[in-house]
Amino acid sequence: xxxxxxxxxxxxxxxxxxxxxxxxxxxxxxxxxxxxxxxxxxxxxxxxxxxxxxxxxxxxxxxxxxxxxxxxxxxxxxxxxxxxxxxxxxxxxxxxxxxxxxxxxxxxxxxxxxxxxxxxxxxxxxxxxxxxxxxxxxxxxxxxxxxxxxxxxxxxxxxxxxxxxxxxxxxxxxxxxxxxxxxxxxxxxxxxxxxxxxxxxxxxxxxxxxxxxxxxxxxxxxxxxxxxxxxxxxxxxxxxxxxxxxxxxxxxxxxxxxxxxxxxxxxxxxxxxxxxxxxxxxxxxxxxxxxxxxxxxxxxxxxxxxxxxxx
Numbered sequence: 001x002x003x004x005x006x007x008x009x010x011x012x013x014x015x016x017x018x019x020x021x022x023x024x025x026x027x028x029x030x031x032x033x034x035x036x037x038x039x040x041x042x043x044x045x046x047x048x049x050x051x052x053x054x055x056x057x058x059x060x061x062x063x064x065x066x067x068x069x070x071x072x073x074x075x076x077x078x079x080x081x082x083x084x085x086x087x088x089x090x091x092x093x094x095x096x097x098x099x100x101x102x103x104x105x106x107x108x109x110x111x112x113x114x115x116x117x118x119x120x121x122x123x124x125x126x127x128x129x130x131x132x133x134x135x136x137x138x139x140x141x142x143x144x145x146x147x148x149x150x151x152x153x154x155x156x157x158x159x160x161x162x163x164x165x166x167x168x169x170x171x172x173x174x175x176x177x178x179x180x181x182x183x184x185x186x187x188x189x190x191x192x193x194x195x196x197x198x199x200x201x202x203x204x205x206x207x208x209x210x211x212x213x214x215x216x217x218x219x220x221x222x223x224x225x226x227x228x229x230x231x232x233x234x235x236x237x238x239x240x241x242x243x244x245x246x247x248x249x250x251x252x253x254x255x256x257x258x259x260x261x262x263x264x265x266x267x268x269x270x271x272x273x274x275x276x277x278x279x280x281x282x283x284x285x286x287x288x289x290x291x292x293x294x295x296x297x298x299x300x301x302x303x304x305x306x307x308x309x310x311x
Contacts, residue, residue, distance in 0.1 A: 006236075007236045007239055008232075008236060009232070009235075009236055009239070010232055011231075011232055011235050011236075011283055011284060011287070011288075012228050012231055012232055012287070012288055012291060013232075014284075015284070015288040015291070018280075018284035018285070018288070019285075019288070022173060022177070022281075022284075022285055025176075025177040025180055026173060026176050026177060026180070028177075028180035028181075028183070028184065029175075029176030029177050029178075029179050029180030029183075030176065030180075031180070031183070032176075032179050032180050032182070032183035033176070033179065035183065036137070036189065037137070041183060041189060042186060042187065042188045042189065043188065043189050043190075044079075044188045044189055044190030044191070044192075044193075045079065045092050045093070045094055045128060045190070046128065046136050046190055046191040047134075047136055047137050047140075047189065047190070047191075048094055049094070049127075049128045050092060050093050050094040050127075050128055051092070051093055051099075051100045051103050051104075051125065051126065051127045051128070052090055052091065052092040052093075052125070052126050052128075053090070053091050053092075053100075053103065053104050053107060053122060053124075053125045054088065054089070054090045054091075054122070054123045054124045054125070055088070055089045055090075055091065055107075055111070055120045055121070055122060055123065056085075056087055056088050056120060056121055056123050057087045057088075057089070057115075057118050057119070057120045058087070058118055058119045058120065059087060059117075059118045060086035060087050061082075061086065061087065061089055061115070061118065063080050063082045063089065066080060066089060067080055067262075069110065069111075069114045069115070070091075070107075070110065073110045073114075075093065075106075075107075075110070077093070077094065078091055078092070078093055079091075079092040079093070080092075080263075081263065088123075091107055099127075100125055100126075100127045104122060104125050108120075108122070136191065140191070140194045143194065143198060144175065144194070144197065144198065144201070147171075147198055147201050147202075148168050148171060148172060148201070151164070151167055151168055151171055151201065151205050152164040152165065152167070152168045154205075155167040155168075155205070155208075155209065155212070158209070159212055159216060162290060163212050163290070165289070166208075166212075166286045166287070166289040166290055167205055167208050167209070167212070167286060169285070169286070169289055170204060170208055170281040170282065170285045170286035170289070171201050171204045171205055171208075171281075173277075173281050173285055174200055174201070174204045174274060174277045174278050174281050175197050175200060175201060177277050178197065178200060178270060178273050178274050178277055179197065181273050182266075182270065182273075187266055187269075188266065190266070192264075192266065192267045193266060193267065193270055195267070196266075196267050196270035196271050196274065197270065197274070199271060199274075200270070200271060200274030200275075200277075200278060203249075203271075203274065203275060203278050204274070204277075204278035204281060204282065207242060207245075207246075207278050207279060207282035208281070208282040208286040210238055210241065210242065210282070211234065211235055211238055211242070211282050211283070211286065211287055212286070212287075214234040214235075214237055214238050215230070215231055215234040215287070215290070217234075218230050218233065218234050227290075227291065228291065231287050231288075231290065231291065234287075235283055235287060239283075242279060242282065242283070243279075246275055246276075246278075246279040249275050250272060250275055250276070253268055253271050253272040253275065254272065256268035256271075256272075257269050257272055
């Protein structure tokens with residue numbers, strides 16, 4: 001907590017710059033949101049539809065070896081998942097590859113050719129149609145909307161309604177900005193990515209609440225200090241905690257991104273970007289919004305109108 005030391009940074013003084021940067025990033029994110037239902041974004045099997053075939057081999061198989069074999073046989077977009085049993089493998093492919101029977105036969109021929117000494121049997125095969133994919137898209141959007149509403153009600157109850165609105169705007173900002181980054185990087189949008197975005201929402205609100213809590217404490221005890229200096233002082237007082245927490249979290253996520261393997265890479269990358277954006281928004285987005293909510297006076301409320309006491 002004391003690693004950074006005492007700071008006196010004028011965070012609100014550069015709010016016009018940070019809001020401009022955020023507006024550009026949010027615009028990119030909104031382009032991604034519009035592109036998804038139009039089919040211009042890369043959607044995973046869960047949303048776009050596809051097939052999954054589960055194999056059981058007579059001998060343990062290496063997922064990296066299978067991935068290389070499939071890539072060499074024009075199946076480089078195959079999504080592979082290995083279970084606790086090293087002889088079991090799940091292969092998932094988008095439905096533009098054909099119907100379930102054709103894909104199962106094609107995969108079987110490849111394995112017979114490339115791994116002749118390792119016999120196999122198909123334990124299960126399923127197909128995800130476009131109707132299911134569309135329903136999953138709708139459910140994912142509902143989940144994010146419910147999460148944002150939950151954040152609004154919690155922070156409004158815990159602090160004040162204006163704090164709840166600021167928290168929701170900052171969280172929405174984080175989700176949209178990270179989605180925009182994933183769109184620019186041409187990452188596939190899957191249910192795992194949606195899970196990461198919901199996790200990000202939880203992290204973002206936690207970071208914002210820490211700053212809000214300090215603002216509330218200072219509002220309760222302040223006398224004639226202006227609102228802008230008070231918010232700046234509050235952010236500076238928790239800056240060390242915010243930076244240290246984010247840095248240690250990023251270290252773990254960086255290890256998952258670079259060493260965790262292909263299966264969880266996009267999930268970890270989403271969280272990695274989310275922690276950076278969430279830390280930024282809790283300082284430069286959530287708190288300055290309170291100033292706009294108050295109007296142009298920029299004065300802190302009197303003690304009797306201060307925020308509710310902590311529970």
